[in-house]
Amino acid sequence: xxxxxxxxxxxxxxxxxxxxxxxxxxxxxxxxxxxxxxxxxxxxxxxxxxxxxxxxxxxxxxxxxxxxxxxxxxxxxxxxxxxxxxxxxxxxxxxxxxxxxxxxxxxxxxxxxxxxxxxxxxxxxxxxxxxxxxxxxxxxxxxxxxxxxxxxxxxxxxxxxxxxxxxxxxxxxxxxxxxxxxxxxxxxxxxxxxxxxxxxxxxxxxxxxxxxxxxxxxxxxxxxxxxxxxxxxxxxxxxxxxxxxxxxxxxxxxxxx
Amino acid sequence: xxxxxxxxxxxxxxxxxxxxxxxxxxxxxxxxxxxxxxxxxxxxxxxxxxxxxxxxxxxxxxxxxxxxxxxxxxxxxxxxxxxxxxxxxxxxxxxxxxxxxxxxxxxxxxxxxxxxxxxxxxxxxxxxxxxxxxxxxxxxxxxxxxxxxxxxxxxxxxxxxxxxxxxxxxxxxxxxxxxxxxxxxxxxxxxxxxxxxxxxxxxxxxxxxxxxxxxxxxxxxxxxxxxxxxxxxxxxxxxxxxxxxxxxxxxxxxxxx
DNA sequence: TCAAAAGTGTTTTTTTTACACCCATGT
DNA sequence: ACATGGGTGTAAAAAAAACACTTTTGA
Numbered sequence: 001x002x003x004x005x006x007x008x009x010x011x012x013x014x015x016x017x018x019x020x021x022x023x024x025x026x027x028x029x030x031x032x033x034x035x036x037x038x039x040x041x042x043x044x045x046x047x048x049x050x051x052x053x054x055x056x057x058x059x060x061x062x063x064x065x066x067x068x069x070x071x072x073x074x075x076x077x078x079x080x081x082x083x084x085x086x087x088x089x090x091x092x093x094x095x096x097x098x099x100x101x102x103x104x105x106x107x108x109x110x111x112x113x114x115x116x117x118x119x120x121x122x123x124x125x126x127x128x129x130x131x132x133x134x135x136x137x138x139x140x141x142x143x144x145x146x147x148x149x150x151x152x153x154x155x156x157x158x159x160x161x162x163x164x165x166x167x168x169x170x171x172x173x174x175x176x177x178x179x180x181x182x183x184x185x186x187x188x189x190x191x192x193x194x195x196x197x198x199x200x201x202x203x204x205x206x207x208x209x210x211x212x213x214x215x216x217x218x219x220x221x222x223x224x225x226x227x228x229x230x231x232x233x234x235x236x237x238x239x240x241x242x243x244x245x246x247x248x249x250x251x252x253x254x255x256x257x
Numbered sequence: 258x259x260x261x262x263x264x265x266x267x268x269x270x271x272x273x274x275x276x277x278x279x280x281x282x283x284x285x286x287x288x289x290x291x292x293x294x295x296x297x298x299x300x301x302x303x304x305x306x307x308x309x310x311x312x313x314x315x316x317x318x319x320x321x322x323x324x325x326x327x328x329x330x331x332x333x334x335x336x337x338x339x340x341x342x343x344x345x346x347x348x349x350x351x352x353x354x355x356x357x358x359x360x361x362x363x364x365x366x367x368x369x370x371x372x373x374x375x376x377x378x379x380x381x382x383x384x385x386x387x388x389x390x391x392x393x394x395x396x397x398x399x400x401x402x403x404x405x406x407x408x409x410x411x412x413x414x415x416x417x418x419x420x421x422x423x424x425x426x427x428x429x430x431x432x433x434x435x436x437x438x439x440x441x442x443x444x445x446x447x448x449x450x451x452x453x454x455x456x457x458x459x460x461x462x463x464x465x466x467x468x469x470x471x472x473x474x475x476x477x478x479x480x481x482x483x484x485x486x487x488x489x490x491x492x493x494x495x496x497x498x499x500x501x502x503x504x505x506x507x508x509x510x511x512x513x514x
Numbered sequence: 515t516c517a518a519a520a521g522t523g524t525t526t527t528t529t530t531t532a533c534a535c536c537c538a539t540g541t
Numbered sequence: 542a543c544a545t546g547g548g549t550g551t552a553a554a555a556a557a558a559a560c561a562c563t564t565t566t567g568a
Contacts, residue, residue, distance in 0.1 A: 020277045022377060058375065062345030086343045086379055088319030118315060120279060122343055191520075208522075209558065216556095232519040233565035448547075465549075466531065489546040490538040 007044055007139045008107065011098055015114025018055035023121040024066050025051040025159065027166035028074065030130035030146060031183045036199040037146040038163055039135060043156070044142050045101035050156040066124045075134040080127045080182035084169040088120040092158045125166040127182035149199070174200055176252045178219050181240045189227050189235040190214070217253060219245045264301055265364065268355055272371025275312035280378045281323050282308040282416065284423035285331065287387035287403060288440045293456040294403040295420055296392060300413070301399050302358035307413040323381040332391040337384045337439035341426040345377040349415045382423040384439035406456070431457055433509045435476050438497045446484050446492040447471070474510060476501045
């Protein structure tokens with residue numbers, strides 16, 4: 001895999017290594033302080049926020065490319081990652097990041113520069129444990145930051161729309177398959193799990209019914225331990241029964257909320 | 258839009274008009290004789306069956322490209338069409354149709370020929386009224402044919418897998434949104450609608466419960482007419498209340514089977 | 515001692531499932 | 542007249558929704 005010394009070298013000469021005209025955009029969800037968050041980055045020589053993105057090597061499976069891009073950005077391996085949509089409007093790249101960066105830097109790139117073409121982008125969403133992410137700068141980005149899902153900054157191109165679509169997809173998946181293993185630390189309480197569901201769905205749920213339904217899925221283990229040092233009554237800790245969780249993920253379950 | 262005189266001219270020179278490395282594959286579902294069917298084509302200079310496919314013009318939205326491709330193939334406008342997955346394994350084009358055709362015809366194309374590259378393909382599924390389709394030959398295909406969903410011929414590349422994925426998607430959508438308007442003629446009977454559901458789901462449903470649930474969605478109008486000239490008791494004809502149908506399609510509905 | 519969060523169980527309502535009888539039609 | 546498919550309703554079971562009291566703990 002080639003190494004690039006600078007973002008501009010990449011922008012000028014990266015084209016020969018990648019599948020042309022297709023990018024990957026990652027919506028990385030994390031959960032912290034009872035809030036669903038998205039990892040955004042500030043792009044160099046550009047004024048706004050964007051999604052962590054990348055390209056597909058010519059001999060690389062797209063799922064592998066998405067995993068690689070995620071790993072480069074978060075340091076995590078084996079992330080839960082799912083393709084959810086391909087965005088392919090003709091005009092989505094009219095104000096693309098590279099074009100604006102070139103303008104800002106007064107670089108005159110050839111019009112056939114690979115990054116100045118119209119791109120389709122494959123949207124992937126990732127679920128990660130907020131605390132174990134070690135978001136790292138790379139040559140493309142100045143700054144990484146978690147943003148609350150319902151308080152996003154203005155974003156580049158159609159990235160705002162991509163986040164919304166990812167959230168909709170996640171919300172749908174929540175109904176038919178287990179979610180949580182990838183977003184929560186190993187041990188968590190039932191109220192914490194509920195808060196996760198509530199922020200994804202964007203609505204309050206009944207505490208008792210939630211617990212009953214969650215337990216009926218038979219993917220949780222209640223531990224002997226309770227969460228200590230908290231105000232009020234100490235809640236039990238749970239963890240996922242990974243085997244049953246995987247089965248449920250594969251087979252799905254029927255439900256409504 | 259350019260016109261090509263022959264498939265080989267297209268294969269050799271078509272590249273400059275299209276987004277490189279991305280194709281569109283269409284899984285066209287129809288319903289006839291109580292069977293769910295898929296429209297397949299036999300490709301010229303190739304030994305097997307494939308999905309109707311096409312490419313995206315450089316200035317064209319992908320959804321528009323899919324609509325155009327469908328229209329070229331079926332003669333139908335405003336088809337129900339939905340993107341469902343992007344297939345991007347690196348090796349999916351190892352035995353691609355063009356390569357084999359070139360070999361068969363002993364054409365020596367340049368290795369950088371646009372069609373000999375690795376392609377990603379965007380899968381769309383379409384629901385069409387079997388009877389109004391007028392599948393037309395074009396320069397790429399020798400023969401169009403409807404195939405029963407559970408009796409498909411050996412297919413090119415990963416097209417078999419693409420059909421299965423489309424079917425799975427349709428099966429899922431069936432649970433959460435109305436299906437039928439696009440697959441059935443304007444007037445149809447409840448047993449016909451049920452047969453459609455049964456073939457998509459691949460299982461028998463209870464007649465009485467099916468009717469109750471279907472009516473509860475409040476998207477059907479029962480007509481005064483009955484189907485005439487059939488053996489046994491004449492069933493009522495129904496048609497969809499298009500306004501309510503559209504609303505339901507947008508909002509979805511919750512359900513299980 | 516009290517406010518705030520957590521644990522638990524019961525009742526009501528809704529949805530789903532299972533199931534049976536009568537009706538119309540062509541053979 | 543009868544076999545076949547179509548129309549309809551009801552009772553039982555399961556799932557979801559609504560709801561209240563008790564326990565624990567730190568402030």
